[in-house]
Amino acid sequence: MVTIIDNEVAQTCGMCGRESYLELTDSELEAYKGYLAGGQLIQECLPSLNKCEREFLKSGYCTDCQEMLFGNGESERIK
Numbered sequence: 001m002v003t004i005i006d007n008e009v010a011q012t013c014g015m016c017g018r019e020s021y022l023e024l025t026d027s028e029l030e031a032y033k034g035y036l037a038g039g040q041l042i043q044e045c046l047p048s049l050n051k052c053e054r055e056f057l058k059s060g061y062c063t064d065c066q067e068m069l070f071g072n073g074e075s076e077r078i079k
């Protein structure tokens with residue numbers, strides 16, 4: 001389940017249960033809300049984020065689990 005506090009998106013990883021955070025800019029947050037409302041692809045809503053960051057917003061998988069699952073666990077922004 002996604003939690004948004006101010007501009008920070010928190011998600012609990014479905015694989016390992018760890019909670020991770022990603023701070024979005026105002027415009028990214030607007031775009032993310034548009035994505036959550038449905039009907040758009042996340043890569044079209046948030047082109048400023050990398051694959052790992054978009055996957056985190058979509059599925060909640062943490063960087064470690066993404067690295068294990070898809071080999072793309074790199075993000076400077078996910079804490």
Ligand SMILES: [Zn+2]
Pocket residue numbers: 013014015016017018061062063064065066
């Ligand atoms: Zn994880």
